[in-house]
Amino acid sequence: MAAAGDGRTAAASGPEALLSLSRQVDASLVQLFLELEQLEGKRVALNARVEEGWFSLSKTRYAMGAKSVGPLQYSSSMAPCFRVRTSEPEPGRPEFEVVFSEPGSPQEAPAADAHGVSDSGEPEPASPVLRRRPQPGASPPQPGASPPQPAPPPAAVAPAPERDPLTWFGILVPQSLRQAQGSFRAALLLAGEIAALQSRIEWGRARVQGLLREKRKLLEQLQAA
Template sequence: MAAAELRAELDSRLLQLLGDLEDLEAKRAALNARVEQGWLALSQARYAMGAKAVGPLQYASRMEPQVCVCTGEAQDGLQRFWVARAGAQTPEEVGPRETGLRRRKGLTRTAELESSQAPRDPLNWFGILVPHSLRQAQASFREGLQLAADMATLQIRVDWGRSQLRGLQEKLKQLEPGAAQPVTTEAGQ
């Protein structure tokens, strides 16, 4: 009876692994398409604005990230990745930073702090009226970044699923010698 339950668990894990591999392959194809669209839109913007108007010479001397990749633990205990806006506060960071009372005088100081903390849009480095293709390139690369974070999460799930399959195969091999054959997959390596 234990061998039958073990085989059912093995089948279930294998189906989950195959589903994750299918999702991973779809996300890889989507990422490739997004990057391709981004480069195409960027080359269109360079053509519209001129090759020298869109290039490294227009980059700001001091760059600040607009997004950051965060990591945490999912419900199943595996590590997961997601993209968050830079400067966005997590629930743990919200609350008073100082203890005691503060005296507020004037609005100039707080206005300066707020303006310096807000991330600036990098498209403004290239002028105020940038071509639509440059905005499309930015959006495409942002979507690609989210896809890359999703792919990293899926890759962790695939690796965990493979290790679980190997463990179940070993248990089945101990119960029924010669019954379990190793399952090999080519994706991810």
């Protein structure tokens, strides 16, 4: 009697499991289609922002001259204004986010110079022992006395790179150049959203395929029973 009851319970749980799998497949497919629609819209918006940026940049070159807006005006020291932050909320599902790096962040801090500077302005090689000049009126060191300890050199502060690339092209730049910068920044943010969305779509496709395999195996088991 117990064996017959267990068989009826297994037979009853089979259709319930099949119904649950079917609902999961439907929900995953709907979510996948919504994300594909969002991806298409963001791609169209990205192309529009890039076109706006190039058009505004062309207007700036026409107003200022082609030689005034080009690689020759780039600064010798550059720092990224945007960074890509990665995370993995679920195994096999990476997420990407483009964030604006604030000025003075630890990633942007310039490295301290470890070399001294001579009187002539030429950098001296780093040495464990630094020369110490005698002060006027100071008595000479007595024989057998311990030599004075060298004072630690002050930390050299390197000039911070320009944060705003618009300053490379002058102080008063045309409004079209600011519009080009805004368009390209918006395009960068959209590119990060597109990368994150593509990652979710790939993960959703793999999930749907896995659920369909489970559903196929369950159907075969029910048909065999």
